[in-house]
Amino acid sequence: MSAAQPTSKYPDPAWHGRVMLAVVALLLLWPMLQASEFQPWILFDKQSLSSTWQFLSGFVPPAHSPEFLAMLLEATWQTVAIATSGLVLALLAAIPLTLLATASLSVSRLESGRMRNIAVLVRQSARWLLVVLRSVPELVWALLFVRIVGLGPTAGVLAIALTYSGMLGKVYAEILESSDTHATEALLRNGSGRLAALFYGALPEASAELVSYTTYRWECAIRGSVIMGFVGAGGIGQRMDESMKMLAGAEVSSMLIIFVLLVAAADQVSTFMRKRLA
């Protein structure tokens, strides 16, 4: 650390290097500013200011007629339900894939330190499947499914199920491999089956972490299902999209409030669950 000498003329000995770094960074930044059409002044031209003002002035008071609130409540529940069902389906797919992908559950590895070729092949293909599933963003899955099954929650549930099975499978395998494998190995060496080794060796070791990651993902799924509403996959996102298109500021503002509350509530529930089940 460069301790500053308050008496010296140049308090910072790294002064030259820092200025150079800043110049290089600015040179690199320029094409990026171009590419992203970074023109902050358009925020302040008259037309954009007046339309923003018109939209924002609609925000107070938020829409609060009983029919609207009832509709909003239903859409909110739909969002939560899409996230929950999607995550349950993701779990159903992720658990078998995890079992395939986890190296510490391999039997052939025990004797020679190496896995049999076919085991390596199965394990690698399971891992690649997981990579592909989670690399495609959920919104892209949603866009595709909306075109296959039509508008509505089904597309959202499927999109969450696919993306999250990839994420859950990968992280579950990592958790199982990084936790203490003594018990698992002892069981496998003494002839227990792979499932028994999982249930009595690996799971008790790692259950707290697994539960905590799953609830965290549930929280993410709620956010994701709101977003997917914007491409027509149901829930509060779809309503917000409709209200935005009509520039109905009052409706958008109550939706944003509901949305912030929903995220905060999901956060609370998932903290609570982690404490309870971990």
Added chain:
Amino acid sequence: MDSRELTPPPAMTPATVLVLLGLLVLVIASFTTLDLKWGELFTADALRSSSEFLGGFAPPEMATPYLIKVAQATWETFSMSALGTLIALVLGLALALPGSGRFGVTARAVIRLKLNVLRSIPELVWAVILLIAAGLGPFAGTLALAAHTTGVLGRLFADALENLPREHEETLRINGATPMTAFFYAALPQILPQLLSYTLYRWENNIRAAAILGVVGAGGLGQMLKYHLSLFHMQQAATVILAMLVMIMLVDGASFWMRRKLNGV
């Protein structure tokens, strides 16, 4: 094995049972209240039409002029994510100072609330709102990424600053340094590695977000994807999806490498 010598498994407390029951109810309610159309997915008719739909993706469009267009959109997406993250780094750090209680308790509470609101609204929703002020295009997307990421980073930075032992800063203060000098020469160098590693992690997130922001009209690859999908240009859409995957993997790799360098491995 003599099972009598094993201790019985720990009994579940009533509260845990209640939580599990609550979960079960939530899951069942979710599946029953949603109007899920499995029928349209698994009938022979649906299977044929969806396999036709998916078959339309192959082979991806690979003509050179189109590839150039995709490369431009990829660069646009990349710039959006990098700029958005950079703005968020600066704003997040600026907000983290009051957010870590350096300017009093009231300022801390107000800034924390502000950061929470910024954070709980996702990038895509920000983009939809900002489209009104910034117009269609990548600029709105950049601002949206910056808004959400400022909330996330500001909170993380503020927490990091609060958890920092205060001795170094206080030593400088006692010896006559101004509060900001003390911050720049004592606190900042200590949290800098953590700060950069959080920022890189958010950048990985933002590149994914930037790829899809265009779906609502905020520029980049997402906008191309939406355009081609709505016109059923499947082969072009396939190229865009491939470009997204390649870009995401490259950035993940770069960020992983940089973080290892930062941690001195």
